[in-house]
Amino acid sequence: MAYDKFNVLTSTAVPLPIENVDTDQIIPARFLKATKREGFGDNLFRDWRYNTDDTPQQAFILNNPIYTGKILVGGTNFGSGSSREHAAWAIYDYGFRCVVSSFFADIFKNNAINMGILPVQVSPEFLEKIFAAIEANPNTQFEVSLPQQTIVILSSGEKQTFNINGYKKNNLLNGFDDIDYLQAMKSDIVSFAATHAI
Amino acid sequence: MSNTPTTLFDKVWDAHVVRKIEDGPDVFFIDRHFIHEVTSPVAFLGLETRGIKVMVPEHTFATADHNTPTINQHLPVEDPLSANQLKALEQNSAKYGISHWGLGNPKNGIVHVVGPENGITLPGMTIVCGDSHTSTHGAFGAIAFGIGTSEVEMVLSSQCIMQPKPLKMRINVKGTLGKAVTPKDVTLYIISKLTTAGATGYFVEYAGDVFEKMSMEGRMTVCNMSIEMGARGGMIAPDETTFSYINGRELAPKGEAWNKAIAYWKTLKTDADAEFDVEYNFDAADIEPMITYGTNPGMGMGISKSIPKGADLKGGTATYEKSLKYMGFHEDEQMIGKKVDFVFIGSCTNGRIEDFRAFASIIKGRKKADHVTAWVVPGSHIVEAQIKEEGILDILTEAGFLLRQPGCSACLAMNDDKIPAGKYAVSTSNRNFEGRQGPGSRTLLASPLVAAAAAVTGYVTDPRDLM
Numbered sequence: 001m002a003y004d005k006f007n008v009l010t011s012t013a014v015p016l017p018i019e020n021v022d023t024d025q026i027i028p029a030r031f032l033k034a035t036k037r038e039g040f041g042d043n044l045f046r047d048w049r050y051n052t053d054d055t056p057q058q059a060f061i062l063n064n065p066i067y068t069g070k071i072l073v074g075g076t077n078f079g080s081g082s083s084r085e086h087a088a089w090a091i092y093d094y095g096f097r098c099v100v101s102s103f104f105a106d107i108f109k110n111n112a113i114n115m116g117i118l119p120v121q122v123s124p125e126f127l128e129k130i131f132a133a134i135e136a137n138p139n140t141q142f143e144v145s146l147p148q149q150t151i152v153i154l155s156s157g158e159k160q161t162f163n164i165n166g167y168k169k170n171n172l173l174n175g176f177d178d179i180d181y182l183q184a185m186k187s188d189i190v191s192f193a194a195t196h197a198i
Numbered sequence: 199m200s201n202t203p204t205t206l207f208d209k210v211w212d213a214h215v216v217r218k219i220e221d222g223p224d225v226f227f228i229d230r231h232f233i234h235e236v237t238s239p240v241a242f243l244g245l246e247t248r249g250i251k252v253m254v255p256e257h258t259f260a261t262a263d264h265n266t267p268t269i270n271q272h273l274p275v276e277d278p279l280s281a282n283q284l285k286a287l288e289q290n291s292a293k294y295g296i297s298h299w300g301l302g303n304p305k306n307g308i309v310h311v312v313g314p315e316n317g318i319t320l321p322g323m324t325i326v327c328g329d330s331h332t333s334t335h336g337a338f339g340a341i342a343f344g345i346g347t348s349e350v351e352m353v354l355s356s357q358c359i360m361q362p363k364p365l366k367m368r369i370n371v372k373g374t375l376g377k378a379v380t381p382k383d384v385t386l387y388i389i390s391k392l393t394t395a396g397a398t399g400y401f402v403e404y405a406g407d408v409f410e411k412m413s414m415e416g417r418m419t420v421c422n423m424s425i426e427m428g429a430r431g432g433m434i435a436p437d438e439t440t441f442s443y444i445n446g447r448e449l450a451p452k453g454e455a456w457n458k459a460i461a462y463w464k465t466l467k468t469d470a471d472a473e474f475d476v477e478y479n480f481d482a483a484d485i486e487p488m489i490t491y492g493t494n495p496g497m498g499m500g501i502s503k504s505i506p507k508g509a510d511l512k513g514g515t516a517t518y519e520k521s522l523k524y525m526g527f528h529e530d531e532q533m534i535g536k537k538v539d540f541v542f543i544g545s546c547t548n549g550r551i552e553d554f555r556a557f558a559s560i561i562k563g564r565k566k567a568d569h570v571t572a573w574v575v576p577g578s579h580i581v582e583a584q585i586k587e588e589g590i591l592d593i594l595t596e597a598g599f600l601l602r603q604p605g606c607s608a609c610l611a612m613n614d615d616k617i618p619a620g621k622y623a624v625s626t627s628n629r630n631f632e633g634r635q636g637p638g639s640r641t642l643l644a645s646p647l648v649a650a651a652a653a654v655t656g657y658v659t660d661p662r663d664l665m
Contacts, residue, residue: 019517020394020494024631029610033265033279035239035286047633052619075517077395080428080494081631082610083330083344084237106364106398106430107330111346165362167222178348182356183250185217185225189356192216192227193254 005175006118009098009144010154012069015134016061021074022081023108027090029082040086041093062094066138073100073130079108088115098144100151102127113168114178120144120151126160129153146173203469206435207366207401210341210466214324216358223360229323231258231353232309233296235265235287236612237328241351242290250355255295258354259318260287262300263308264329265612268575268602271301280613294354307578307604310334310546314418315580317447321436321463326353331546331628333424336433337417338440339466341401343431364430365475367400368468371408373482378661380556381416382548382626382645384408385423386488386498388480393512394496398428400475403468408482409434414443415552422547423628426495435467487661489533490630490643493521497630501648501660505531524632525640526620533642533658540623541572541653542635543646544602545609548626549577551584553646558593560650560664566598567656573615574599575607597654611636624652 031043049060056063072091078101079087088111091099097117102124104112112119122130133140133153141154146169152159164172171177182189204212217225233241238260245252252258265280275281284301291298299305305312310331313319321339326332330344349359369388389396402424409417417434424432441460444450451459486500499506507529508518522528543549543557554576566572574594576582582604585591594601608615609627611634617623619638626649630641642658651659 017516018520019514022494022629022631024610024629024634028633028637029264029612030616032236032612033277033283035283036243037240047637052637075514077398077428080394080398081330081629083328083332083346085240085328085346085348088346103395103398105395105428107344107346107425111348114346114348165222167219167360178352178360179244179248179250179355181360182225182352182358186356189216189225189227189253189358193357196214196227 004097004116006097006116006146006172008146009070010141011071012139013071013073013100013130013134013142014061014067014069015131016072016074017131019075020077020080023079023084023087024081026079026087027084032084032086037089038093040090041095044090044094067134070095070097071100071142071144072096072098073127073134076101076103076124078104080105083107083111085111085115088112088117092117100127100130113172116172118144118146118172120162122151122160122162129158203472205366205468205472205474206339206403206433206466207341210322210324210339211363213322214341223362225358226361227324228326228353228357228359229257230318230325232313232325232327232332233258233260233287233350234309234327234329235262235283237347238290238350239283239286240347241354242286244351245354252294252296252354253357257357258296259313260291260296260298261306261309261312262287264606264610266301266605267613268573268605268607268615271603275301304579307576307580308546308549308606310418310422311549311577311581314338314414315447315578317444317450320444320450320459321440322466326359330425331422333429333431334418334422334546336421336424336431337414338444339433339436339463341431341433344425364401365399367397367402367429368474368477369402369404369480370406370478371404371480371482372406373408375408375482376486378487378647378665379485380645380647381412381419383485383488385420386490386495386643387485389423389427389496390488390498391480392427392478392496394426394494395428396496397424400429402429402432404432404434405468410437413552414439415550418550419547423495426628436463487645487648489648489658490641491525491527491533493524493630493632495628495630495643497521498643499533501533501658505529505533534660536658537622538570538624538652538657539621540617541570541649542575542608542623542625542627543649544573544575544577544607545627546577546606547628548646549575549581551581553626554581554585554590555588556646557650558590560647560661561597561599561654562593564597564654566653570653570656572599572653573602573608575602576604578604608635610634611639617641624649624658
């Protein structure tokens with residue numbers, strides 16, 4: 001389904017300076033039993049966020065009211081592991097619309113865009129600047145512009161561009177999705193299938 | 199036909215591109231689609247909402263595996279949420295005319311075990327499933343990879359997904375593998391060298407005589423783990439080993455179709471001088487039985503070595519220290535001699551007959567250590583039947599092991615097969631992430647031989663000492 005359009009997002013950010021955040025941390029497998037897409041945000045980062053007795057783990061960043069916002073900033077290789085789209089659903093359901101990292105796992109990145117979450121890949125140096133800016137002031141605002149393909153640390157004006165292919169960019173800007181596109185070219189697919197040997 | 203030398207990957211990929219979108223992905227045609235209970239319900243819900251049918255129901259195959267119990271499968275599933283997912287898979291399959299191998303069906307088992315063993319997985323195909331270990335099927339010279347649920351919906355509705363073509367990597371392993379060095383050790387070794395993100399953005403071809411000499415089961419183990427170094431998938435050129443594995447399987451081509459298929463499959467190899475974006479070479483003699491010590495599959499080492507020092511590694515030491523703290527290990531420690539609480543043999547990585555033969559070769563004539571809980575879980579009913587036919591069940595029983603029923607089981611602990619917090623499990627599965635096998639569980643990934651050695655001694659043990 002098509003989700004919210006993404007254009008320019010200005011928000012504070014939640015820092016998670018951990019490398020290799022895998023999909024089992026984002027949403028543990030035991031919480032994948034729903035047959036609907038909604039509600040996964042409650043268990044986002046479940047085992048880091050809650051103690052075994054279900055009380056909040058105070059040291060975890062999502063339990064610290066100082067840090068809020070629609071941008072999640074993670075360490076390098078964010079989203080490695082499983083193909084579960086539930087990881088993107090949980091991040092979206094919690095309220096994030098953008099994830100920033102210096103490197104993303106492939107399937108997660110795809111799943112995020114398909115969910116309407118913008119993955120923004122920045123250099124390791126710029127990622128450090130973002131973490132430092134949030135550490136200095138948790139209220140630091142960031143501006144993520146999809147049309148410009150830029151992320152700006154508004155307190156300092158430091159800016160970096162990010163890549164996204166033109167097709168996906170257009171989808172996110174307009175709230176289109178791949179299924180609409182594929183349905184529209186169905187006759188081409190049917191012709192292809194007819195001549196395809198396997 | 200152009201005369202430019204091309205890779206196996208290019209040949210298969212290019213034959214499946216329906217449309218190239220400028221500054222965008224390829225519209226990529228899918229030959230076979232596997233679905234299971236966890237990542238398909240929302241895709242079917244999407245079809246309902248949009249009012250779209252399944253385009254080619256006979257090219258999608260459903261099996262229940264992630265969420266199924268591994269004992270008493272004849273009884274109703276106790277967990278209502280799991281039962282609901284299983285029911286949804288059954289109902290959706292029935293509604294759209296998709297063949298469904300649910301609990302109790304003699305063909306039921308882990309999706310990446312049952313696809314190949316029933317002859318669904320064939321060379322030159324494109325194969326996807328809402329499961330990252332779909333890379334397993336690359337062992338047959340197929341392009342196979344995991345997809346998200348939105349893409350499951352795309353395949354159901356249009357038999358296509360939108361994929362940018364990945365870069366190409368070739369990993370050559372040449373020479374002769376040493377004693378007790380199995381395909382699992384080869385893959386854990388490669389991942390330890392490349393790291394958990396070292397192949398992200400690439401599709402891998404495995405080449406060299408180590409893979410040429412490897413069985414199909416072994417090749418599946420290697421391709422299965424491709425995702426653990428970030429690769430979308432991995433593949434191995436089909437050869438006589440591939441053809442003889444497929445020949446006679448229930449859904450494999452027969453008669454004239456078989457001859458035609460073989461002729462095509464023989465063209466599926468990388469031309470001499472074809473170029474890869476990156477290439478790695480490893481020497482088989484450098485690989486010993488492997489074990490992981492940390493919380494991602496790249497944190498592996500030869501079993502006789504010591505845990506590396508964080509300062510010697512690339513990447514952040516804070517994350518490294520967090521990982522060792524979670525595991526309760528320290529830098530520079532030996533893994534051999536560490537007490538083991540649980541042993542798990544099974545999963546789409548090591549749940550095939552060859553894995554149970556290897557496991558049995560060590561436990562034969564020995565007894566399970568008293569303090570070890572062992573879960574022996576076949577990948578499918580067909581594997582289970584082979585275990586019985588070959589007398590492996592007798593060896594297991596005599597050594598004090600119980601054979602469970604097929605499923606993903608403790609690999610991801612969606613069912614009741616959970617490793618308790620703080621406990622150590624030597625596991626033949628594919629991921630040692632924090633809590634992967636249950637909240638607080640501590641996983642040591644290893645081969646079936648290393649798992650067997652741990653099961654009978656109760657400690658991390660070099661299997662070469664028991665052979």
